[in-house]
């Protein structure tokens with residue numbers, strides 16, 4: 001059977017995280033494994049920095065990237081994406097009672113992960129906010145709890161996970177869904193020209209959506 005080498009950045013639960021046995025887990029991993037079963041492939045997962053995922057894919061160190069990655073026009077110039085497998089939006093989170101709304105973030109420091117759509121959106125659309133780049137969202141949340149930054153901006157499902165783990169945090173404002181920045185959903189990236197693998201992923205996605213597998217995996221990782 002074919003081997004498909006996936007790369008991800010595993011500090012992003014519930015999409016991907018490293019569990020206490022040092023295994024990469026999460027919605028993306030479960031879905032990837034279901035797709036690989038359909039394709040009859042063996043799949044491996046490697047954890048590395050988010051902003052190095054697309055360069056490594058182009059460099060042929062991996063075959064696919066699945067990392068809660070938004071399908072954006074800018075990335076589509078560099079890689080091929082599967083059809084969307086998850087509808088996405090973004091949300092600010094701060095210490096409870098500290099930030100009333102997004103307007104109140106003017107002049108404040110907001111943490112984002114390097115290379116993300118959140119970073120691009122903040123720097124381009126909110127120049128009144130100081131964007132603080134992090135290698136991982138875990139470190140951004142630590143700094144938020146310590147008061148070194150005022151808010152963090154991430155994917156809604158991930159923010160919801162942080163809220164579950166940290167009762168001292170609260171969401172700020174409404175969900176952000178600007179398609180120009182956050183694209184059309186999350187996708188699996190493959191190399192430009194690898195339409196063979198893209199087609200396989202798309203067919204497998206149709207299959208797991210039709211037979212209920214997708215729904216089972218979805219309910220396991222996301223609160224309804």
Ligand SMILES: NC(=[NH2+])NCCC[C@H](N)C(=O)O
Nearest residue numbers: 009012067068069070116117
């Ligand atoms: N595994 C991760 N750290 N993913 C971060 C993804 C952030 C955002 N959805 C993007 O596509 O840029």
